Amino acid sequence: RDILGKNNRSAKHNRFHFEEAGITALNLVSSPGSGKTTLLEATLKTIKHQQHCYVIEGDQQTTHDADRIAATGCEVVQINTGKGCHLDAEMIHRALHQLNPQPHALVFIENVGNLVCPAMFDLGEKARVAIISVTEGDDKPLKYPDMFESSQLCIINKIDLLPYVNFSVARAKAFAHQVNPKIEFIELSATSGQGMDEWLAWLNNLVNASH
Amino acid sequence: RDILGKNNRSAKHNRFHFEEAGITALNLVSSPGSGKTTLLEATLKTIKHQQHCYVIEGDQQTTHDADRIAATGCEVVQINTGKGCHLDAEMIHRALHQLNPQPHALVFIENVGNLVCPAMFDLGEKARVAIISVTEGDDKPLKYPDMFESSQLCIINKIDLLPYVNFSVARAKAFAHQVNPKIEFIELSATSGQGMDEWLAWLNNLVNASH
Numbered sequence: 001r002d003i004l005g006k007n008n009r010s011a012k013h014n015r016f017h018f019e020e021a022g023i024t025a026l027n028l029v030s031s032p033g034s035g036k037t038t039l040l041e042a043t044l045k046t047i048k049h050q051q052h053c054y055v056i057e058g059d060q061q062t063t064h065d066a067d068r069i070a071a072t073g074c075e076v077v078q079i080n081t082g083k084g085c086h087l088d089a090e091m092i093h094r095a096l097h098q099l100n101p102q103p104h105a106l107v108f109i110e111n112v113g114n115l116v117c118p119a120m121f122d123l124g125e126k127a128r129v130a131i132i133s134v135t136e137g138d139d140k141p142l143k144y145p146d147m148f149e150s151s152q153l154c155i156i157n158k159i160d161l162l163p164y165v166n167f168s169v170a171r172a173k174a175f176a177h178q179v180n181p182k183i184e185f186i187e188l189s190a191t192s193g194q195g196m197d198e199w200l201a202w203l204n205n206l207v208n209a210s211h
Numbered sequence: 212r213d214i215l216g217k218n219n220r221s222a223k224h225n226r227f228h229f230e231e232a233g234i235t236a237l238n239l240v241s242s243p244g245s246g247k248t249t250l251l252e253a254t255l256k257t258i259k260h261q262q263h264c265y266v267i268e269g270d271q272q273t274t275h276d277a278d279r280i281a282a283t284g285c286e287v288v289q290i291n292t293g294k295g296c297h298l299d300a301e302m303i304h305r306a307l308h309q310l311n312p313q314p315h316a317l318v319f320i321e322n323v324g325n326l327v328c329p330a331m332f333d334l335g336e337k338a339r340v341a342i343i344s345v346t347e348g349d350d351k352p353l354k355y356p357d358m359f360e361s362s363q364l365c366i367i368n369k370i371d372l373l374p375y376v377n378f379s380v381a382r383a384k385a386f387a388h389q390v391n392p393k394i395e396f397i398e399l400s401a402t403s404g405q406g407m408d409e410w411l412a413w414l415n416n417l418v419n420a421s422h
């Protein structure tokens with residue numbers, strides 16, 4: 001089936017748009033409820049005065065996540081996929097023309113909560129960030145390998161809950177490295193703020209690399 | 212596309228197999244890491260002497276979950292879906308002919324961790340049980356409605372962690388009822404054992420209804 005072929009052509013087109021305008025696009029992927037929106041809220045509140053940001057939200061239904069992002073003052077577009085299990089490059093292309101991001105902006109794409117299907121769909125992003133929560137178990141990188149294989153960064157979120165769960169950070173990292181030796185890690189808590197400095201520094205490096 | 216049509220025919224065939232032999236089949240669905248395998252381990256250890264059980268495990272990769280189930284002494288088959296994001300009725304049909312469950316058995320099917328795609332694929336089960344963890348946020352029933360609409364029971368798991376997260380049980384239930392007014396709820400902790408009695412009683416009723 002040529003679905004992936006067509007998607008890759010559309011992703012290339014998006015990437016051309018982004019690079020032409022010096023825009024850094026990120027694709028945030030995770031299981032449902034790992035903390036993508038919470039991390040975005042905390043990030044936007046901190047950097048909104050130094051960096052022009054936009055958000056594209058993907059969910060089966062509701063505008064819950066877009067409403068939370070709008071409340072930070074950030075421009076956001078909500079895509080509802082209905083029965084669809086992932087965002088694709090064409091949806092992003094349409095959203096981009098709605099948002100009309102300024103040159104040198106930072107565009108966050110929050111994908112549908114799903115560790116499987118979004119792995120196959122390039123959106124034209126500069127980097128893909130997989131988020132796992134310490135409450136989900138440390139075996140996810142091996143059980144859902146495609147997503148970790150295709151991500152540059154793995155955020156281990158909700159580390160404030162580590163004392164209450166049997167999650168081994170070392171094991172999760174070893175499993176992720178088995179699938180993708182180049183993947184980087186950041187441990188953080190989107191609610192307590194621990195590790196946010198490291199994440200903001202990583203973002204800063206990525207944005208500077210785009211100019 | 213006739214994928215769903217073909218799957219429904221295969222599901223009907225499975226259901227015929229099950230009803231013919233008085234077998235109760237359950238389809239457990241959730242996000243990755245909500246606690247499906249942990250719940251099965253706790254359940255099997257408690258009922259293995261009164262009820263003949265079998266498990267069919269679904270994951271993209273690894274036999275981690277089947278190994279955990281086998282360690283309880285229960286017969287289990289692992290299905291690896293590769294790039295596939297859900298179990299389908301044909302996969303279950305093949306697994307059934309491998310397991311050859313005895314009449315009046317209880318067959319648990321643990322689906323791939325994914326709140327989207329498995330909702331569309333009937334496996335021939337008697338009941339579908341959606342599990343949400345209090346660590347995922349209480350908005351999931353509205354954001355991923357198809358899965359809750361097609362489930363008879365919603366287990367709210369990891370209630371031992373409620374003191375550490377901002378999850379409202381009442382809100383989650385109200386959202387699930389908005390999508391499916393008939394859905395039932397059980398609050399439990401698969402690790403502390405709280406609520407397990409209610410779950411075992413629910414299972415017992417289901418099995419007795421099959422005879």
Ligand SMILES: Nc1nc2c(ncn2[C@@H]2O[C@H](COP(=O)(O)OP(=O)(O)OP(=O)(O)O)[C@@H](O)[C@H]2O)c(=O)[nH]1
Binds near residue numbers: 033158159349378
């Ligand atoms: N304790 C703790 N809770 C967190 C953290 N990050 C997020 N949460 C909670 O986790 C739940 C889900 O967070 P969201 O940000 O909505 O997760 P999401 O990945 O955007 O969810 P979807 O968009 O539905 O896939 C909420 O109850 C958050 O408050 C964290 O670092 N620590």
Ligand SMILES: Nc1nc2c(ncn2[C@@H]2O[C@H](COP(=O)(O)OP(=O)(O)OP(=O)(O)O)[C@@H](O)[C@H]2O)c(=O)[nH]1
Binds near residue numbers: 323
């Ligand atoms: N605190 C607490 N942790 C739990 C509970 N149930 C499961 N866990 C933990 O949650 C993590 C994931 O549990 P699993 O049973 O592997 O989840 P799963 O739904 O089978 O995961 P997948 O098969 O990968 O989708 C593990 O670290 C478990 O120990 C619970 O009731 N309370």
Ligand SMILES: [Mg+2]
Binds near residue numbers: 036037038065110
């Ligand atoms: Mg979100």
Ligand SMILES: [Mg+2]
Binds near residue numbers: 247248249276321
């Ligand atoms: Mg499991």
Ligand SMILES: [Zn+2]
Binds near residue numbers: 085116117296328
């Ligand atoms: Zn899918």
Ligand SMILES: [Zn+2]
Binds near residue numbers: 224304
């Ligand atoms: Zn048959």
